[in-house]
Amino acid sequence: MKTLIVGDIHGCWDELNDLLDLAALGADDEIISVGDLVDRGPDSPRVLAFFRDSANTRTVMGNHERKHVRAARGETDPAQGQVITALQFGEDYAAALDYMATLPAYLELPQADIVHGYFEPRVPLAQQRDTVIIGTMSGETYLHDLFDHPWYQLYDGEKPLIVGHRNYLAAPVPLLYPTAEAPRVYGVDTGCVYGGALTGLILPEFRLISVPSRANHWEILQRQYDWLSDDS
Numbered sequence: 001m002k003t004l005i006v007g008d009i010h011g012c013w014d015e016l017n018d019l020l021d022l023a024a025l026g027a028d029d030e031i032i033s034v035g036d037l038v039d040r041g042p043d044s045p046r047v048l049a050f051f052r053d054s055a056n057t058r059t060v061m062g063n064h065e066r067k068h069v070r071a072a073r074g075e076t077d078p079a080q081g082q083v084i085t086a087l088q089f090g091e092d093y094a095a096a097l098d099y100m101a102t103l104p105a106y107l108e109l110p111q112a113d114i115v116h117g118y119f120e121p122r123v124p125l126a127q128q129r130d131t132v133i134i135g136t137m138s139g140e141t142y143l144h145d146l147f148d149h150p151w152y153q154l155y156d157g158e159k160p161l162i163v164g165h166r167n168y169l170a171a172p173v174p175l176l177y178p179t180a181e182a183p184r185v186y187g188v189d190t191g192c193v194y195g196g197a198l199t200g201l202i203l204p205e206f207r208l209i210s211v212p213s214r215a216n217h218w219e220i221l222q223r224q225y226d227w228l229s230d231d232s
Contacts, residue, residue, distance in 0.1 A: 002029040003203040005114065007174070007188035008062070008164040009033060011041025011085070011217070015198040016050070018211040023200060028056070032107065034164035034188060035062025035116035035134070038096075039081040040218040041193045045089050045096070052099045061103035062116040063135040063165065069101045081218075084225050105130050111203050112160040112186075118143055119161055121154040135165040152177050152185040162201060164189040172197035174208060193217045 004023050009016050025031070033051055037059060038044035051057045064081070071078040078086070086093050106125055107114040113125055117135020120128055120143060131139035143151050152168075152175070155161055160183060168175040168187045175187030186206075192198040195216035200209045 002026070003109065004029065004031045005112075005162050005186075005188065005201040005203065006031065006033050007190055007199040008036040008192065009041070009047050009198065010036055010039055010064070010193035011044035011047050011088075012192045012198060012213065013041075013043035013046045013050075014214055015192050015211055016047060019198050019200050019209065022209050022211055023202060030056045030058070032057070032109075032114065033059035034114060034162060035060045035103070036064045036164060036189075037062070038068070038100075039064040039085050040221060042217050042221065043088070044085045045092060048096055048099065058107065059103060060107055060114055060116050061100070061105055061134055065100040065103055066134050066136065068097060072097050080222075080225070080228050083228055084221060087225075105133050109159075109203065111206070112162050113157060114162045117163065117165045118151045119155055119157065119163075120151070121147075121156045125157065152187070155185050157184075160184055160186060160206075162186045162188060167191040167194075167196060172199075172210070172212065174199050174201075174210075194219075 004025060037047045037051060051059045068082055070076045071082055089096050115133035118132050118139060120132050147154060167189050172190045174190055176183040177185040186201055188199045188201055190197045190199040192213045195213045197210045197212050
């Protein structure tokens with residue numbers, strides 16, 4: 001059985017289908033998202049429904065899912081991206097929130113571990129702060145205050161770690177650290193929603209695949225909703 005790990009989708013439904021076509025998975029193969037299914041892209045509802053309702057699909061919680069859940073609870077104000085996504089969902093938004101609230105902060109696979117955001121060295125996966133592995137601003141600040149190097153340079157987990165959240169190379173290619181020949185950290189967010197690419201990693205062979213974005217979707221969406229103030 002194969003497992004396709006998909007980088008940050010952010011509502012890019014067409015590119016997700018392009019990637020699935022390229023992966024050519026079998027009926028028993030699994031699809032896992034590294035989080036950030038929603039926000040800033042053209043079709044967050046269809047992306048979320050795919051992972052919620054399809055067989056053999058899973059996702060961890062991204063910081064954008066966490067923002068929706070926290071905003072719904074009155075713990076923070078929604079940013080522009082969350083407001084637009086709520087409008088896209090319409091009457092189905094409450095059900096989407098229910099699903100997002102159930103998402104785990106991490107997944108453990110036989111070949112690798114998956115989180116959306118970061119990883120604190122010398123801390124077991126099950127004891128990581130949610131703010132760190134989900135990738136919140138406070139989690140990032142926490143790591144910056146503790147360490148002089150980027151977190152991925154300090155990664156010391158037992159298995160390779162697959163993450164999203166940041167397009168570390170500011171290019172449509174994944175981060176493979178420390179080397180492309182022997183990575184310990186795979187950063188598979190390659191900026192699809194901003195016009196980059198959507199990247200997947202197929203296990204168990206750790207084979208990378210990628211499809212180009214069809215547009216800078218966030219730029220287009222902001223123009224469509226320019227009547228909303230940008231507080232993101």
